[in-house]
Amino acid sequence: MSADTNPLLARWSAAFDAPPFAEIRTEHYRPAFEAALAENRAEIDAIAGNAAEPSFDNTLAALERSGRALDQVASVFFNLAGSDTNDELQAIEREMAPVLSRHHTAIYLNDALFRRIDTVFSRRGELGLSPEQARVLDRYHTAFRRAGAGKPEAVKQRLAAISERLASLGTQFGQNVLKDEKAWSMKLDGEADLAGLPDFLRAASASAAADRGESGHAVTLSRSLIEPFLQFSARRDLRETAFKAWLARGEGGGETDNRALIAEMVALRAERAKLLGYPTFAHYRLDDSMARTPEAALDLLRSVWQPARAQAERERAGLEALAAGEGDNIALQAWDWRYYAEKKRRQEFDLDEAELKPYLQLDKIIEAAFDTARRLFGITFTERKDVPVYHPDVRAFEVTDAGGASIGLFYGDYFARPSKRSGAWMSAFRSQERLNGAISPIIVNVMNFARGADGQPTLLSFDDARTLFHELGHGLHGLLSDVTYPLLSGTSVPRDFVEFPSQLYEHWLEQPEVLQRYAVHYKTGEPMPKALLDRLIASRTFNQGFATVEYVSSALVDLEMHLLAEAEGFDVGAFEAKVLAEIDMPRAMVMRHRPPHFQHVFSGEGYSSAYYSYLWSEVLDADGFDAFVESGDIFDGETARRLREFVYAAGNRQDAAQAYRDFRGHDPKPEALLKKRGLAA
Ligand SMILES: [Zn+2]
Numbered sequence: 291m292s293a294d295t296n297p298l299l300a301r302w303s304a305a306f307d308a309p310p311f312a313e314i315r316t317e318h319y320r321p322a323f324e325a326a327l328a329e330n331r332a333e334i335d336a337i338a339g340n341a342a343e344p345s346f347d348n349t350l351a352a353l354e355r356s357g358r359a360l361d362q363v364a365s366v367f368f369n370l371a372g373s374d375t376n377d378e379l380q381a382i383e384r385e386m387a388p389v390l391s392r393h394h395t396a397i398y399l400n401d402a403l404f405r406r407i408d409t410v411f412s413r414r415g416e417l418g419l420s421p422e423q424a425r426v427l428d429r430y431h432t433a434f435r436r437a438g439a440g441k442p443e444a445v446k447q448r449l450a451a452i453s454e455r456l457a458s459l460g461t462q463f464g465q466n467v468l469k470d471e472k473a474w475s476m477k478l479d480g481e482a483d484l485a486g487l488p489d490f491l492r493a494a495s496a497s498a499a500a501d502r503g504e505s506g507h508a509v510t511l512s513r514s515l516i517e518p519f520l521q522f523s524a525r526r527d528l529r530e531t532a533f534k535a536w537l538a539r540g541e542g543g544g545e546t547d548n549r550a551l552i553a554e555m556v557a558l559r560a561e562r563a564k565l566l567g568y569p570t571f572a573h574y575r576l577d578d579s580m581a582r583t584p585e586a587a588l589d590l591l592r593s594v595w596q597p598a599r600a601q602a603e604r605e606r607a608g609l610e611a612l613a614a615g616e617g618d619n620i621a622l623q624a625w626d627w628r629y630y631a632e633k634k635r636r637q638e639f640d641l642d643e644a645e646l647k648p649y650l651q652l653d654k655i656i657e658a659a660f661d662t663a664r665r666l667f668g669i670t671f672t673e674r675k676d677v678p679v680y681h682p683d684v685r686a687f688e689v690t691d692a693g694g695a696s697i698g699l700f701y702g703d704y705f706a707r708p709s710k711r712s713g714a715w716m717s718a719f720r721s722q723e724r725l726n727g728a729i730s731p732i733i734v735n736v737m738n739f740a741r742g743a744d745g746q747p748t749l750l751s752f753d754d755a756r757t758l759f760h761e762l763g764h765g766l767h768g769l770l771s772d773v774t775y776p777l778l779s780g781t782s783v784p785r786d787f788v789e790f791p792s793q794l795y796e797h798w799l800e801q802p803e804v805l806q807r808y809a810v811h812y813k814t815g816e817p818m819p820k821a822l823l824d825r826l827i828a829s830r831t832f833n834q835g836f837a838t839v840e841y842v843s844s845a846l847v848d849l850e851m852h853l854l855a856e857a858e859g860f861d862v863g864a865f866e867a868k869v870l871a872e873i874d875m876p877r878a879m880v881m882r883h884r885p886p887h888f889q890h891v892f893s894g895e896g897y898s899s900a901y902y903s904y905l906w907s908e909v910l911d912a913d914g915f916d917a918f919v920e921s922g923d924i925f926d927g928e929t930a931r932r933l934r935e936f937v938y939a940a941g942n943r944q945d946a947a948q949a950y951r952d953f954r955g956h957d958p959k960p961e962a963l964l965k966k967r968g969l970a971a
Contacts, residue, residue, distance in 0.1 A: 831968025
């Protein structure tokens with residue numbers, strides 16, 4: 291199949307050169323991958339076999355120009371495999387994971403190619419490279435070394451085999467979690483089963499049942515449905531059933547059980563690190579991060595753990611007292627926590643999620659997030675109905691700068707559906723660069739909000755609204771990118787820096803001046819009453835002991851697992867229990883993500899031994915937002931200009947620590963983090 295007949299290989303000509311989704315059929319993927327892989331192999335052979343003396347242009351820039359077709363095919367495929375998958379796409383995904391791994395390994399372990407890069411690298415001082423070119427050279431040299439370039443043949447073969455196997459295991463892991471989530475739902479029969487559920491949750495559970503072709507109401511394992519169910523359901527038995535199912539994802543025995551996969555992955559990662567000269571996988575992984583060493587990451591996690599743990603213990607005592615006061619004489623269990631915390635919040639701050647929610651309409655929060663970008667960076671989002679989308683739920687927006695010039699395309703895909711992976715993420719169909727003419731980015735935000743029942747607007751929880759701001763923060767990192775070389779574009783920064791632009795963006799949602807304007811009641815159009823707004827803001831640090839313990843315990847288990855020098859016969863259940871006992875995990879609390887469904891860590895390499903990144907970046911965002919506070923204006927133009935120049939537009943043009951310093955004028959101060967979470971002594 292050629293470019294004439296396969297839309298994945300053609301030059302796209304729809305509005306904004308968006309992918310022609312309607313023309314793409316499942317049978318296009320295999321031949322498109324095949325052709326694109328062959329093209330890329332030929333490009334690599336030509337670069338590696340070039341008879342001319344190695345130069346920046348004929349080696350590094352040539353690498354940067356190569357692989358276009360493969361990027362185009364892979365970006366469409368993997369975006370859809372995450373957000374709108376089916377059995378056939380999943381089969382192709384399992385098939386392609388090892389093929390793509392083999393392909394990339396062959397490039398990074400190509401001796402002739404590495405010799406050329408190494409030659410250019412050794413002469414870097416005399417080549418008159420621009421700062422961005424020097425960065426590209428340094429990043430390629432580092433990536434090749436970290437992949438094992440220059441190692442003996444036998445080592446390289448083993449490294450290739452390990453990568454290939456890890457790619458297959460990671461794919462299988464994610465598919466297993468999705469299967470477990472799809473397989474489970476709990477029917478709520480009649481009023482007795484709906485006890486305690488407010489209107490919005492009745493509507494959302496009706497819509498979840500309808501999505502599954504059922505009548506009545508149902509709870510699923512989608513976070514935006516099960517969390518409110520645990521918060522509101524007065525039926526302790528149903529909370530327990532749902533919570534246990536949620537917790538057991540990936541651990542149910544049978545075909546979708548992920549424990550054996552984890553054992554193999556942890557062992558393979560440890561072996562790879564050793565072959566590359568590192569004591570453990572965590573040392574290998576963090577060597578190329580902002581933290582640099584596992585010790586630095588552990589130090590941060592541990593410094594937060596004790597105050598968070600103490601706070602969580604106090605919170606639990608408070609919840610048990612509240613339960614006792616209501617005549618519920620119980621030892622609080624994990625499935626009770628959110629329920630009593632919701633009551634406590636109502637009691638302490640007179641704040642009720644069900645009272646808040648009517649003010650948090652999805653469409654208004656989208657507008658608020660866009661308007662924040664306009665006020666900070668002068669950019670505008672305009673909805674376009676003439677752009678192809680991959681699912682009827684997806685909305686497309688043109689993004690223009692202050693002068694009206696188009697800078698990119700943004701897709702918002704907001705609703706949960708059975709064909710979508712859980713969680714929320716940003717991804718790109720195309721990244722910004724200027725090497726082949728000015729290429730504008732096509733960015734997507736994917737979420738899993740529970741849709742409002744027929745004709746009713748979708749109402750968000752405050753956490754959902756925060757997620758929306760978070761992902762648009764990542765989105766802006768892709769949209770505002772302003773680099774020449776694709777390697778450095780947008781979010782291609784160290785994992786423990788990449789959450790800085792996203793978490794920083796969350797701060798604007800919490801500002802009265804944003805909420806007053808966009809938090810308006812869906813029936814009356816009235817803005818959120820001042821008193822409610824004040825109570826919402828006052829409750830910011832409520833239950834933060836719980837949230838921090840949930841998160842930090844997950845990050846510690848992730849790091850400790852990857853700090854094993856030997857992992858033969860790894861028993862993940864026993865290991866999880868051991869680490870949690872060592873850190874003295876508070877009773878009635880569980881990890882935010884238990885290993886058998888910890889997709890950050892096992893669905894590919896993404897956050898493996900790097901789940902700490904969120905907290906690391908939070909040190910930056912807490913201190914970074916203070917720059918606006920100190921200026922006296924949360925939209926201060928000069929601060930926003932520096933933020934755009936050194937962070938949102940800069941991609942990986944420079945070292946992350948330096949980028950932060952250039953924006954802020956000093957290194958981040960960790961105290962701001964404890965203050966933000968209400969954990970400061
Ligand atoms: Zn993020």
